[in-house]
Each structure stands twice: as C-alpha cells, then as structure tokens.
Amino acid sequence: MPSSASDLWTIARAGYSADLRWVEVAADLGLRPSRGRVDCVGALLGQRCREWPERRAGDPCVCRPLREEFGSINDHARRWIDAEGRPVLTLETYVPEGSRLDAFRAYCAAHGLTVETGERSPHLPGETLLLIVRPAQ
Ligand SMILES: [Zn+2]
Numbered sequence: 001m002p003s004s005a006s007d008l009w010t011i012a013r014a015g016y017s018a019d020l021r022w023v024e025v026a027a028d029l030g031l032r033p034s035r036g037r038v039d040c041v042g043a044l045l046g047q048r049c050r051e052w053p054e055r056r057a058g059d060p061c062v063c064r065p066l067r068e069e070f071g072s073i074n075d076h077a078r079r080w081i082d083a084e085g086r087p088v089l090t091l092e093t094y095v096p097e098g099s100r101l102d103a104f105r106a107y108c109a110a111h112g113l114t115v116e117t118g119e120r121s122p123h124l125p126g127e128t129l130l131l132i133v134r135p136a137q
Pocket of ligand 1 (some may be wrong): 051086
C-alpha cells in the first residue's frame, strides 16, 4: 500500500494507484470527472456516438478510426469537464511509435480537436503516455 504521495508515482501498478494519481493530475490540469461514459471523440464535438451501445446504420462514427486505425491509442480513456465547462477526453496509451501518434494528431486536427501531451501519465507512470484531447478554440 502506498504510504506517501511520492510512492504513488514510484510504485507503478496499473489499476492499483491510478485513481489516486489521477486526483493529482486532474487537479493540475483543472479537470473534474464527467458523467459521460463513452470514450468517443464525437462527444467533444457535440455529437452522440453512432457506435455505442451498438453500431447504427449509416455513416461510421467519428470515433471509429480511434479503434480501427490507431490501435490502442485510445487505451484507458477518461472523460472530463474543464474549468470552463468544456468536455475533455484523456487517453493513456502504451507509448506509441511516433508515426502513429503523428497520424492521430492529424486525425484530431482534421476534426477540430487539439492533442496535448501530459507531463505525467497516472495509468502506469513511465510506461503510458497521457494525451489530452479537447475541442479547438
Ligand atoms: Zn463515437
């Protein structure tokens, strides 16, 4: 059991201390948890997911490439609300190769979304990369 705040970041055990680490990082980033359940980038664009809870007929949802083209880049998704009340999606991927990350950034830019890289990734420090996805201003 971690005994201090620093242990939270040196004892890297997925699913064990991640929620506690997220308390720190969410405060740093000015985020509070959202009740939104779907890890769909469409939610950042004011859209309802077309694939959850089941895939609907017609055009694929904007989130489909996240699963089908970018591999596990949408691992460990969490939904948040920022200080201005805007939706935010965080992803923590096991560090992807640069080309996949570049493709993901291009995909987001094409859909009016920005991607920042967080300094610390609560899921598995040193192993996962924190991506913070927001609607462009
Ligand atoms: Zn979707």
